[in-house]
Amino acid sequence: MAAPELILYELAGANPELRFSPHCWKARMALAHKGLQAVGEPWRFAEKDKISFSGQGLVPVLVHGNESVSYSWRIALYLEELFSTDPALFGGKDAMSTTRFVNSWADTTLLAAVAKVILVDVYNCLDGNDRGYFRASREKRFGMALEAVVADQPARLLDLRMALQPLGHMLRKQEFISGSAPAYADYCVFGMFMWARVCSPVDLLEPDDPIVAWREQLLDAFGGLARSAVCVGA
Amino acid sequence: MAAPELILYELAGANPELRFSPHCWKARMALAHKGLQAVGEPWRFAEKDKISFSGQGLVPVLVHGNESVSYSWRIALYLEELFSTDPALFGGKDAMSTTRFVNSWADTTLLAAVAKVILVDVYNCLDGNDRGYFRASREKRFGMALEAVVADQPARLLDLRMALQPLGHMLRKQEFISGSAPAYADYCVFGMFMWARVCSPVDLLEPDDPIVAWREQLLDAFGGLARSAVCVGA
Numbered sequence: 001m002a003a004p005e006l007i008l009y010e011l012a013g014a015n016p017e018l019r020f021s022p023h024c025w026k027a028r029m030a031l032a033h034k035g036l037q038a039v040g041e042p043w044r045f046a047e048k049d050k051i052s053f054s055g056q057g058l059v060p061v062l063v064h065g066n067e068s069v070s071y072s073w074r075i076a077l078y079l080e081e082l083f084s085t086d087p088a089l090f091g092g093k094d095a096m097s098t099t100r101f102v103n104s105w106a107d108t109t110l111l112a113a114v115a116k117v118i119l120v121d122v123y124n125c126l127d128g129n130d131r132g133y134f135r136a137s138r139e140k141r142f143g144m145a146l147e148a149v150v151a152d153q154p155a156r157l158l159d160l161r162m163a164l165q166p167l168g169h170m171l172r173k174q175e176f177i178s179g180s181a182p183a184y185a186d187y188c189v190f191g192m193f194m195w196a197r198v199c200s201p202v203d204l205l206e207p208d209d210p211i212v213a214w215r216e217q218l219l220d221a222f223g224g225l226a227r228s229a230v231c232v233g234a
Numbered sequence: 235m236a237a238p239e240l241i242l243y244e245l246a247g248a249n250p251e252l253r254f255s256p257h258c259w260k261a262r263m264a265l266a267h268k269g270l271q272a273v274g275e276p277w278r279f280a281e282k283d284k285i286s287f288s289g290q291g292l293v294p295v296l297v298h299g300n301e302s303v304s305y306s307w308r309i310a311l312y313l314e315e316l317f318s319t320d321p322a323l324f325g326g327k328d329a330m331s332t333t334r335f336v337n338s339w340a341d342t343t344l345l346a347a348v349a350k351v352i353l354v355d356v357y358n359c360l361d362g363n364d365r366g367y368f369r370a371s372r373e374k375r376f377g378m379a380l381e382a383v384v385a386d387q388p389a390r391l392l393d394l395r396m397a398l399q400p401l402g403h404m405l406r407k408q409e410f411i412s413g414s415a416p417a418y419a420d421y422c423v424f425g426m427f428m429w430a431r432v433c434s435p436v437d438l439l440e441p442d443d444p445i446v447a448w449r450e451q452l453l454d455a456f457g458g459l460a461r462s463a464v465c466v467g468a
Contacts, residue, residue, distance in 0.1 A: 091328025097413030098332035105339060105400035166339035179331030 004065025005039065006031065009051055011059050012042030013125035013199075017230040020125060020198035022111065022191035025226070026072040027060040029187035032222035034079050034086045038062070046129040072191075073103060076184050089184040102177055103188040105166070110192050113163040114204065115142075116156040119149050121200035125232055153202070160204060164211060171210045175217075182218060190218045190226070198231050238299025239273065240265065243285055245293050246276030247359035247433075251464040254359060254432035256345065256425035259460070260306040261294040263421035266456035268313050268320045272296070280363040306425075307337060310418050323418040336411055337422040339400070344426050347397040348438065349376075350390040353383050355434035359466055387436070394438060398445060405444045409451075416452060424452045424460070432465050 008028060011021035019025075019040060031038050043050055043059050054061045054070045062069045062078070069078045077096075080089045090096040115122075119138060123146055126134055135146060142149050150156060167189065170177065177185040193215055196204050205212050219227040242262065245255035253259075253274060265272050277284055277293050288295045288304045296303045296312070303312045311330075314323045324330040349356075353372060357380055360368055369380060376383050384390060401423065404411065411419040427449055430438050439446050453461040 088328070092326050094322070094325025094413060094417070095328035095332050097408055098329050098336060098411060098419045100408060101339075101400060101404050101411050101419065102332055102335055104404035105335075108399040108403050109343070109397070163343070165342035166335060169342050170335050170338035174331055174334060177332060177335050179328060183328070185332045185335065 005063075006036055007041050007063040008038040009041045009043045009054075009059045009061040009063070012044060012127075013232070014127040015125075015230070015232075016042040018125050018198055018232060019229065020122065020195050021059065022106075022114075022195040023072040024060045025191035025194040026184075026188050027062060027075045028225070029190065029218075029221075030072075030076045030079055030089055030184060031062075032225050033089055033183065033187070034083045036079070036083070044127050044130050045133050046127070072188070073100070087183075091178065091183060095178075095185075099178075099183075099185040099188070102185040106188045106192055109163050110189065113156075113160040114192050114196055116149055117153060117160055117202055117204065118196050118200040119146050121202070121232070122195075125199050157202070157204070161206070161209070164209075167214075168210050171214055176214065182221060186214075186218060190215070193218075194226055194229065197226075198229055201233055239297075240270055241275050241297040242272040243275045243277045243288075243293045243295040243297070246278060246361075247466075248361040249359075249464070249466075250276040252359055252432055252466060253463065254356065254429050255293065256340075256348075256429040257306040258294045259425035259428040260418075260422050261296060261309045262459070263424065263452075263455075264306075264310045264313055264323055264418060265296075266459050267323055267417065267421070268317045270313070270317070278361050278364050279367050280361070306422070307334070321417075325412065325417060329412075329419075333412075333417075333419040333422070336419040340422045340426055343397050344423065347390075347394040348426050348430055350383055351387060351394055351436055351438065352430050352434040353380050355436070355466070356429075359433050391436070391438070395440070395443070398443075401448075402444050405448055410448065416455060420448075420452060424449070427452075428460055428463065431460075432463055435467055 008024070008031065010019045010024040012019055048057045051057065051059065051061050054068050056070050058070070060072055060075060062075045069075050076089050090099055123131060123134055139145055176182045177189065193204065196202065205215070242258070242265065244253045244258040246253055282291045285291065285293065285295050288302045290304050292304070294306055294309060296309045303309050310323050324333055357365060357368055373379055410416045411423065427438065430436065439449070
């Protein structure tokens with residue numbers, strides 16, 4: 001019997017090949033880490049019906065045979081449990097707990113700092129039907145117009161590089177957040193860099209930033225999965 | 235044969251009972267986690283001779299029989315290796331790597347954000363012989379007078395609470411950074427809170443902050459080791 005097919009519902013832009021969601025990138029890297037191939041199914045914010053089977057309205061959603069799993073963190077746990085003999089995403093219960101802190105840092109501090117650089121670029125990638133929702137929800141979150149959030153982009157880039165200090169500081173001591181090889185703690189941070197790479201012409205890092213080498217290795221991982229992603233303007 | 239005595243050289247204030255260094259608190263909590271008691275030896279910045287045996291000029295320095303170990307991270311690794319049958323500080327190699335990220339976050343983002351609230355309070359705790367060094371080195375680091383760093387304390391407290399977002403966000407999902415029980419990842423963050431508790435009358439957290447419950451549990455840990463610390467003005 002063939003193994004059940006894996007389908008990953010991923011946020012897509014007006015160009016359905018633009019897959020920019022940082023949370024979907026976490027799931028995509030986690031799948032690749034386990035040696036799994038999933039069909040990437042493009043999804044837009046307006047397509048609630050398309051994922052209503054999942055019981056909620058956001059991607060990533062992973063479908064595995066008759067199972068569906070939502071939220072990137074739960075997808076990672078699901079993969080770790082079900083494919084436990086493949087390379088570990090966490091490396092044990094204790095590392096899973098500390099990885100959750102890394103994930104929280106990525107989802108709060110880092111996501112906000114990256115958003116303040118690329119928010120209008122993200123908007124410009126979106127399908128026309130998604131733009132109204134995105135503008136309204138993000139302008140409510142930031143308390144100002146999208147254009148005002150990114151208005152002083154050089155200053156916001158400096159803020160972002162300050163926010164990235166813990167990563168640069170750590171990379172002087174070890175090659176990856178997970179140690180000598182990447183794992184989920186790296187992917188949850190790397191997802192934020194993929195968000196910017198796919199949507200925006202701005203490079204978040206100066207060429208001499210120690211984070212560049214880490215990012216390069218993750219772009220090259222799994223046969224260049226991330227490096228080959230379709231990017232805006234490419 | 236009796237076990238060799240443990241001595242922890244700790245930064246102290248004008249009142250030698252004031253032990254406020256966040257890095258020394260990391261080491262003190264790590265020792266307690268392993269069920270070890272160390273004699274706390276007060277040390278001031280001006281007393282380089284007193285720790286010259288360690289080959290460097292900062293505390294914490296742990297002396298264990300004929301061995302001496304410097305830097306809080308290396309002290310934690312030393313304890314984990316030597317007392318490997320006692321409760322784990324890291325919970326394995328993978329958790330040690332991700333804990334290093336937590337430690338980097340504490341030492342960069344969090345330390346800077348706390349400093350911007352309490353820097354003058356720290357200065358006021360110091361012995362007269364330490365004040366010149368402290369003022370010169372910290373004013374160089376921050377690029378302004380100590381008093382200017384903390385001048386708008388309400389704004390700096392808001393910045394700090396924003397910097398603490400990853401911790402608050404994570405604590406909605408699990409009780410400690412290390413999972414269901416505290417370990418080194420918690421202590422390296424908690425050290426920053428002890429720094430403020432010992433030196434400053436300012437409470438870093440609002441009473442309804444979810445981080446308060448976490449901090450309370452760590453204050454109570456090991457028979458109230460941290461809660462019983464001598465604080466300024468107490």
